[in-house]
Amino acid sequence: xxxxxxxxxxxxxxxxxxxxxxxxxxxxxxxxxxxxxxxxxxxxxxxxxxxxxxxxxxxxxxxxxxxxxxxxxxxxxxxxxxxxxxxxxxxxxxxxxxxxxxxxxxxxxxxxxxxxxxxxxxxxxxxxxxxxxxxxxxxxxxxxxxxxxxxxxxxxxxxxxxxxxxxxxxxxxxxxxxxxxxxxxxxxxxxxxxxxxxxxxxxxxxxxxxxxxxxxxxxxxxxxxxxxxxxxxxxxxxxxxxxxxxxxxxxxxxxxxxxxxxxxxxxxxxxxxxxxxxxxxxxxxxxxxxxxxxxxxxxxxxxxxxxxxxxxxxxxxxxxxxxxxxxxxxxxxxxxxxxxxxxxxxxxxxxxxxxxxxxxxxxxxxxxxxxxxxxxxxxxxxxxxxxxxxxxxxxxxxxxxxxxxxxxxxxxxxxxxxxxxxxxxxxxxxxxxxxxxxxxxxxxxxxxxxxxxxxxxxxxx
Amino acid sequence: xxxxxxxxxxxxxxxxxxxxxxxxxxxxxxxxxxxxxxxxxxxxxxxxxxxxxxxxxxxxxxxxxxxxxxxxxxxxxxxxxxxxxxxxxxxxxxxxxxxxxxxxxxxxxxxxxxxxxxxxxxxxxxxxxxxxxxxxxxxxxxxxxxxxxxxxxxxxxxxxxxxxxxxxxxxxxxxxxxxxxxxxxxxxxxxxxxxxxxxxxxxxxxxxxxxxxxxxxxxxxxxxxxxxxxxxxxxxxxxxxxxxxxxxxxxxxxxxxxxxxxxxxxxxxxxxxxxxxxxxxxxxxxxxxxxxxxxxxxxxxxxxxxxxxxxxxxxxxxxxxxxxxxxxxxxxxxxxxxxxxxxxxxxxxxxxxxxxxxxxxxxxxxxxxxxxxxxxxxxxxxxxxxxxxxxxxxxxxxxxxxxxxxxxxxxxxxxxxxxxxxx
Numbered sequence: 001x002x003x004x005x006x007x008x009x010x011x012x013x014x015x016x017x018x019x020x021x022x023x024x025x026x027x028x029x030x031x032x033x034x035x036x037x038x039x040x041x042x043x044x045x046x047x048x049x050x051x052x053x054x055x056x057x058x059x060x061x062x063x064x065x066x067x068x069x070x071x072x073x074x075x076x077x078x079x080x081x082x083x084x085x086x087x088x089x090x091x092x093x094x095x096x097x098x099x100x101x102x103x104x105x106x107x108x109x110x111x112x113x114x115x116x117x118x119x120x121x122x123x124x125x126x127x128x129x130x131x132x133x134x135x136x137x138x139x140x141x142x143x144x145x146x147x148x149x150x151x152x153x154x155x156x157x158x159x160x161x162x163x164x165x166x167x168x169x170x171x172x173x174x175x176x177x178x179x180x181x182x183x184x185x186x187x188x189x190x191x192x193x194x195x196x197x198x199x200x201x202x203x204x205x206x207x208x209x210x211x212x213x214x215x216x217x218x219x220x221x222x223x224x225x226x227x228x229x230x231x232x233x234x235x236x237x238x239x240x241x242x243x244x245x246x247x248x249x250x251x252x253x254x255x256x257x258x259x260x261x262x263x264x265x266x267x268x269x270x271x272x273x274x275x276x277x278x279x280x281x282x283x284x285x286x287x288x289x290x291x292x293x294x295x296x297x298x299x300x301x302x303x304x305x306x307x308x309x310x311x312x313x314x315x316x317x318x319x320x321x322x323x324x325x326x327x328x329x330x331x332x333x334x335x336x337x338x339x340x341x342x343x344x345x346x347x348x349x350x351x352x353x354x355x356x357x358x359x360x361x362x363x364x365x366x367x368x369x370x371x372x373x374x375x376x377x378x379x380x381x382x383x384x385x386x387x388x389x390x391x392x393x394x395x396x397x398x399x400x401x402x403x404x405x406x407x408x409x410x411x412x413x414x415x416x417x418x419x420x421x422x423x424x425x426x427x428x429x430x431x432x433x434x435x436x437x438x439x440x441x442x443x444x445x446x447x448x449x450x451x452x453x454x455x456x457x458x459x460x461x
Numbered sequence: 462x463x464x465x466x467x468x469x470x471x472x473x474x475x476x477x478x479x480x481x482x483x484x485x486x487x488x489x490x491x492x493x494x495x496x497x498x499x500x501x502x503x504x505x506x507x508x509x510x511x512x513x514x515x516x517x518x519x520x521x522x523x524x525x526x527x528x529x530x531x532x533x534x535x536x537x538x539x540x541x542x543x544x545x546x547x548x549x550x551x552x553x554x555x556x557x558x559x560x561x562x563x564x565x566x567x568x569x570x571x572x573x574x575x576x577x578x579x580x581x582x583x584x585x586x587x588x589x590x591x592x593x594x595x596x597x598x599x600x601x602x603x604x605x606x607x608x609x610x611x612x613x614x615x616x617x618x619x620x621x622x623x624x625x626x627x628x629x630x631x632x633x634x635x636x637x638x639x640x641x642x643x644x645x646x647x648x649x650x651x652x653x654x655x656x657x658x659x660x661x662x663x664x665x666x667x668x669x670x671x672x673x674x675x676x677x678x679x680x681x682x683x684x685x686x687x688x689x690x691x692x693x694x695x696x697x698x699x700x701x702x703x704x705x706x707x708x709x710x711x712x713x714x715x716x717x718x719x720x721x722x723x724x725x726x727x728x729x730x731x732x733x734x735x736x737x738x739x740x741x742x743x744x745x746x747x748x749x750x751x752x753x754x755x756x757x758x759x760x761x762x763x764x765x766x767x768x769x770x771x772x773x774x775x776x777x778x779x780x781x782x783x784x785x786x787x788x789x790x791x792x793x794x795x796x797x798x799x800x801x802x803x804x805x806x807x808x809x810x811x812x813x814x815x816x817x818x819x820x821x822x823x824x825x826x827x828x829x830x831x832x833x834x835x836x837x838x839x840x841x842x843x844x845x846x847x848x849x850x851x852x853x854x855x856x857x858x859x860x861x862x863x864x865x866x867x868x869x870x871x872x873x874x875x876x877x878x879x880x881x882x883x884x
Contacts, residue, residue, distance in 0.1 A: 065731070157779040161693055167685035168694070171707045171753065174746045178717060181724025250486045257483025274490050279865060281807030283836045284501070284858050287843045291851065292500055322493045329490070353472055355479035376712065383714025385810035386836075390843060410716050410810070417719075417814050423728055435720040439713065446712040 001124045005057060005131055013050035016139050020045030020146060027148045036153035044152040047159050048142035053135045060127050068119050072112050090116075182439060185423070185432030192426050193227045198433060201228015204396040204407075206416055206427045227430050229437070231396040235406035239317045239388060240381040242402055246321025247377060251328025252370070258329065259336040260358055271330070278326040286390030289319035294391055297403075306403060309393070314402040316392035320384055327377045335369030335453075336362060338460055369456040375449035379442040385410040409434045501862075505855025511644035511657070512599040512607045514570065514633055518550045518578055519592045533589060538582055543575045550578075554629060565625050571598035571657045598646075599639070601656035601849030603630055607639060611848065621848075647856065651822045652838065656849025659842070661857055663824045667737050667817065667832030668806060674741020674828055675805050679748045680798055684787075686749075687756035687794070692782045711750035718747045719811030727815060735816040735831040743811045748801035755797020759790040764883045792879035799872040803865050809836040835861045 024041035028034055072093060073086050089112065095101040096113035146152070190198070203225045254274065258267050294315040301308030339362050347357040393405025394415050416431040522529035524545040527537055551566040552558055558566065574597050581595045582588055602622045605611040617624050633639055650660025694700040722743035726732050732739045763786050771781040812818075817837050825832040833841065839857050842850045
């Protein structure tokens, strides 16, 4: 049904383009000057045909299920049922009306199913009628308005400009969507788990929490000592720290070498190759860390008599560090390149060697930019998922030993949400709470990093 | 005097040391890449070979439950059973085999041996009642043994291959009945629980559909948004806010987009789980900022003189933009789009959250069918314990990397070939 309505609107819009153009050509053939090219008359009519119809069509399609659900469930509303039970009744009625229901059929359910079916058919029929009426009336209105003096190019251009504007709102809409989806579930989560238990709790065992039935779900004592996120946070920062221990020295030194010492030829060869490291999908690094680096570290550890877990934080962190090298090196390369030449010349004129100039003049001058670059890299490391999921442990241990396994925010989100989820389950909501924490932390890091880098750029521009 | 020389020497030495540190940092980074690629390619290339064992199959009418005196029609052959044909032929490999040993021999072959035996007789109906040599797929363990990836030295109880199986296998091998050739089924089969039959066709199609959906959603929106921000937007708070928003969105961890897909696309809009449609939309939200930033940069690179010339000829701002600025900026936008899509192609975490990790053993025919994607397939195979999957993972990685390299090369080419240089 929807696709038929959709196609009808598109076809009508196409044909109204030709009607509009024809009318314009007819006016022109009477030797009157038009105010716009004939095709703008066509565009004008086509937009009038399609735009209102699509808006109504989209709004109707979005709100129809909610309204139908509300009306169907009205007869159940006086029975004091919980929201989850009402949802269940609605789903049952829905599948019954499609003939896919295999459970026990009560009279009330049958009534609801019939109501659902009749409402659906009325709704889709009236949607078709209303949308088509709208198309026809708006075409008629616009067609009548078309005359030799009517302005058509300006309205078309204004329409396009609005279209462009709405497209640019897409980015805002995405952010709103992220915040909305995370916040909604997180608030549900904090209704069950006290905020401070989450933030400062020392034990994270989400597997312990599962809902037996809806009455038990609201018992907070069941979840005490289950959703304390400190071990997860600690693991996240610990692995990110290991990664930075690898990425900062290698990345920074190679960035400095590329910017200050390397010949142009070498730079053009080495820079893209190092950047390949950033282009390799993270799941590939995860596989490498889990299958090669982890066992390798374990073998070394065994050889020197250390007890190394096959899924050690060190393996995940080190591989993550390798992945981040190009971020640090490219960003610091850029930053160092934008330090003015006069600073270098001044230092050389005082008899300093190149490395002394770098260490005492260029590095301090570039420091804010480098700090910004490192913050961006840290935010990248915190948000990295697949390496940790595959190479580090899945149990959140509170440990500072890099040879043991630990877990991160991202890994816990994946562990909880892989497979089927129930949104009423505090476990699922906990994943969203972790997601919100991750979003906020990376957002703060990014905002600081971007503003530091921006300020730094302005200083030397 | 001597003091000064020593001091200078010290300074020069420290200069050398510093240069050495820089060089070794770069060498180290390149070394990581080399080790990494070497490891993947050296474990993966064997997956492109598949091991076959040729054994005599006895198409005895008795085992097929057909009448021996009369030539069966194709339909009869289609309908009859081939399990016993297989078992009898396996038993014939070793006259003294007992029940358990016959089961062992059966396990030397992929479980689709029935279909392979059936396929042979359907294409050669004249072999009915005869004993003919038929090529059967070897089990993944023997496949690994033949490729030398399986340590034979392990004690028998720790191996998945029994000594008896190895004896029969070596006998067949010595007779030249074991061969390996190019593994077409790796590219044409869907995923499977059996490593020897698992292929990347389903996840490849899943990736393809996701990328197409991603392109269809993100490219138009991003292009229009970039045009607005670069050409029409007034300098005000809203515009600033949109800009900050886009820059921050580009740095949001990918898994958060997975949560968005789960919490909004699946829970609120009720789109079907595990499908490339949802995966594609989720990925498109992720690539949106990348493409917008690339498109804005290339719009900015079009010199103002072009716009001024068009405006001076009496074109409206919209005409100037659509007829002159946008076409000139398109190569840069396209190359940015391809790079954004390459990033989306390698993305795993958001797809896991929206359920694209389901085991799919059919090849999806549309974006509405459940599917995996290439990176998710890598994850699924990497998590499974069977030895045969290790080389499959590496091979899948090779395929993925080849696609990423190709996309990046195309992006480079588009940029270099079609972009106008202004100076």
